[in-house]
Amino acid sequence: MHASKTPFLAVRDLGQRLADRPSDFDAVLDMARGRDIVLLGEATHGPAEFYRLRAQITQRLVDECGFDAVAIEGDWPDAWRVNRFVQGESADDADSALDDFTRFPTWMWRNREMRDFSSWLRATNAARPPGQRVGIYGLDLYSLYRSADAVIRYLDANDPREAELARARYAALDHVREPQAYGYAVAMGARPSARDAVVEQLMQLRADEAHFLARDGLDALDGQFFAEQNAQVVVNAEVYYRAMFGGRLNTWNLRDAHMARTLFALTRYRVRRGGSGRIVVWAHNSHLGDARATESYWRGEWNLGQIVREQVGDKALLVGFTTYTGHVSAASRWDGDVEQKWVRPAFDGSWEHLFHTTGYDRFFLPLQDDSAAPLREVLHERAIGVLYLPDTERESHYFGASLAAQFDAVFHLDETSALEPLTPPGIWHHREAAAPAAQV
Numbered sequence: 317m318h319a320s321k322t323p324f325l326a327v328r329d330l331g332q333r334l335a336d337r338p339s340d341f342d343a344v345l346d347m348a349r350g351r352d353i354v355l356l357g358e359a360t361h362g363p364a365e366f367y368r369l370r371a372q373i374t375q376r377l378v379d380e381c382g383f384d385a386v387a388i389e390g391d392w393p394d395a396w397r398v399n400r401f402v403q404g405e406s407a408d409d410a411d412s413a414l415d416d417f418t419r420f421p422t423w424m425w426r427n428r429e430m431r432d433f434s435s436w437l438r439a440t441n442a443a444r445p446p447g448q449r450v451g452i453y454g455l456d457l458y459s460l461y462r463s464a465d466a467v468i469r470y471l472d473a474n475d476p477r478e479a480e481l482a483r484a485r486y487a488a489l490d491h492v493r494e495p496q497a498y499g500y501a502v503a504m505g506a507r508p509s510a511r512d513a514v515v516e517q518l519m520q521l522r523a524d525e526a527h528f529l530a531r532d533g534l535d536a537l538d539g540q541f542f543a544e545q546n547a548q549v550v551v552n553a554e555v556y557y558r559a560m561f562g563g564r565l566n567t568w569n570l571r572d573a574h575m576a577r578t579l580f581a582l583t584r585y586r587v588r589r590g591g592s593g594r595i596v597v598w599a600h601n602s603h604l605g606d607a608r609a610t611e612s613y614w615r616g617e618w619n620l621g622q623i624v625r626e627q628v629g630d631k632a633l634l635v636g637f638t639t640y641t642g643h644v645s646a647a648s649r650w651d652g653d654v655e656q657k658w659v660r661p662a663f664d665g666s667w668e669h670l671f672h673t674t675g676y677d678r679f680f681l682p683l684q685d686d687s688a689a690p691l692r693e694v695l696h697e698r699a700i701g702v703l704y705l706p707d708t709e710r711e712s713h714y715f716g717a718s719l720a721a722q723f724d725a726v727f728h729l730d731e732t733s734a735l736e737p738l739t740p741p742g743i744w745h746h747r748e749a750a751a752p753a754a755q756v
Contacts, residue, residue, distance in 0.1 A: 323670055326690040331679040334727075341373050343680055344635060344725060348381055352594050352631040353579070353624055357601035357723075359637055359668075360659070360700035361421065362644030363732035366637045367429035374596045375436065378450055384591040386437075386452045387579055389599035390417065390425050392549050393462045395454030396542055398425075402437040403449050410435040411738060419458060421702040423645050423654045423737035431738065447590030453582055455575040455599070455620075460495045460553040463546035467517065470543035474528060474536075478520065485513040489554070499557030514554050518547040541585050545578065552577075568617050572603060576623040601636045602699050609721035610697075621722075636723040638698070640672040642732035643747060646704035656734040656747040657704045666696040667719055671728045678729050683720040691720035 321329075334340045348354050354377060358366040377383040388395060394416040400406040401413035408415075410431045417425045434452065441449040464486045471479035488510035490498050501507045521544050528536045552574040559565035579595065587593040597604065599620065602612070607619040624632045641661045645654050662668030671679075683691060697717040705712045719726065737744065 321687070321690050323690045323693055324673065326688055327671060327674050327681060330685065330688060331674060331676050331681050333676050334678040334680060340680065341376055343682060344373060345376055345380060347682065347684070347725060348377060348633050351633045352583070352628060353597065354383070354633045355597040355599070355604040355621055355624065355635065357599065357604040357636045359601050359639055359698055360644045360646065360704070361424050361600065361702055362646045362700070362735050363639060363642065364429060364735045365729050365732050367427065367735060369637065369727060370598055371429060371433040374433070377596055378440065381594070382592045383594040383596050384448065384450050385582055385586050385595045386450065387455050387582060387595050387597045388425065388452065389456055389603065390454040391419065391456045391459040391462070392454040392545055392578070393459050393466045395452055398434055399452045402434055402441055402452055404438060404441060414738065420651045421647065421654065423735060424702065426738045427735050428738065429735065451586070455578050457549050457553045457556055457571060457574045458495070459549055460489070460557065461493045463549040463553070464489065466546040467521070467543050467550070470539060474539070475524070478524065481520070482517055485517045486550070488513040495553065495557040496560060500561045502558050503561035509558065510554055514550045518544070518551050521547050537589060545581065548577070566617060572619045572623065575603065575620045579620070579624070580627070600699070600701065604634055605636055605717070605722040606634060609718040611716040634723045636726045638668050638671065638726060638728045639732045640668045640730045643734040644700060644704065644732060645735045645737065645744070646700060647702055648705070650703065653741045653743045654737060655743055658748045658750050659700070659704070659732070660706050660709060662698055663710070666698060666714065667717070668698055670695065672730055681726045681728065683726065684724055688720045692718050694718050
């Protein structure tokens with residue numbers, strides 16, 4: 317019946333134009349009802365509009381659908397400080413609660429939109445009993461040494477003898493405190509792996525959980541879970557940084573498997589805490605869209621969205637966000653300053669270009685309907701991470717994807733503006749201009 321319909325006509329038929337009203341999100345809320353995990357993506361880490369839309373959708377998921385946790389593509393110990401702020405358990409204000417996001421790219425979470433969302437969540441939680449307050453948590457694994465330090469601080473306060481054992485175990489990670497230097501040294505045979513020691517520490521914390529809970533009651537659950545997850549980060553990060561130089565393991569797969577493990581651990585923890593265990597995830601499209609629908613899968617890679625679909629099926633909702641042009645915050649090199657970079661118009665043959673040609677500008681596109689079948693075609697899709705390299709755009713930022721297999725729905729914005737960091741460097745204020753029309 318739909319065989320003759322083109323992707324263009326399918327988008328025109330299914331696309332629902334956005335009008336900057338709360339009703340813009342009614343359709344995605346309807347799709348989210350009865351789901352346990354809603355994954356909200358982004359084609360790039362740098363547009364303000366993506367963060368605002370995700371915040372608005374999440375607010376309604378919390379208020380109307382009973383979701384009680386937000387998991388972000390950020391490091392576990394850094395996000396925990398934000399979590400304590402929104403739970404009303406710290407003396408931080410909305411700005412200082414984000415101060416632990418010190419690792420590049422700091423603007424990804426230390427920005428106005430994240431601050432405003434955290435403030436809203438703290439105010440919302442003030443009217444909730446402690447067990448039902450909504451939390452914010454990090455899914456990532458880059459915090460090897462910060463997580464090790466957090467485990468030791470926890471044990472210092474709860475079991476000084478175990479803290480000394482933890483110091484001895486984590487000493488095997490070396491004193492350089494540079495994860496890549498550790499990974500390189502182990503891979504080159506210059507030092508032994510700390511694998512056994514960090515696994516032993518994780519097992520010890522898990523074994524001690526019953527003791528701490530029996531001694532201190534459920535009041536100990538938050539601290540114990542925080543410490544156990546930090547110990548899990550240390551275990552998985554140790555493997556990750558060794559794999560960067562070992563060549564046998566795919567670091568992308570290690571990272572997304574860690575995110576999935578953390579997400580499902582969060583679900584169980586939130587239920588034990590008295591909540592619903594229903595979680596909203598904020599991360600890049602490349603993590604949240606089903607990898608099986610993209611060329612990354614052909615390279616042997618999986619991702620969080622695929623794992624979640626495989627584990628919970630229709631209890632998950634995968635929503636992507638795309639843009640055609642505009643400005644984003646991104647760097648030109650790793651550890652470089654963030655800039656307001658102009659995003660070149662998407663090229664012909666991409667989903668973003670197709671969306672642009674519909675003339676709809678800003679719209680929501682459900683992809684579960686049978687009439688979305690033409691959108692299972694494989695076109696190019698753009699992914700901009702913390703770096704944007706326009707000179708090598710096709711090679712650096714595009715990949716093949718079957719959109720309707722990758723996501724359950726998509727929000728498209730034809731033009732975006734740059735996300736403003738809380739403390740932007742001077743270079744950020746100099747917005748890169750769009751090229752004249754003749755050069756596009």
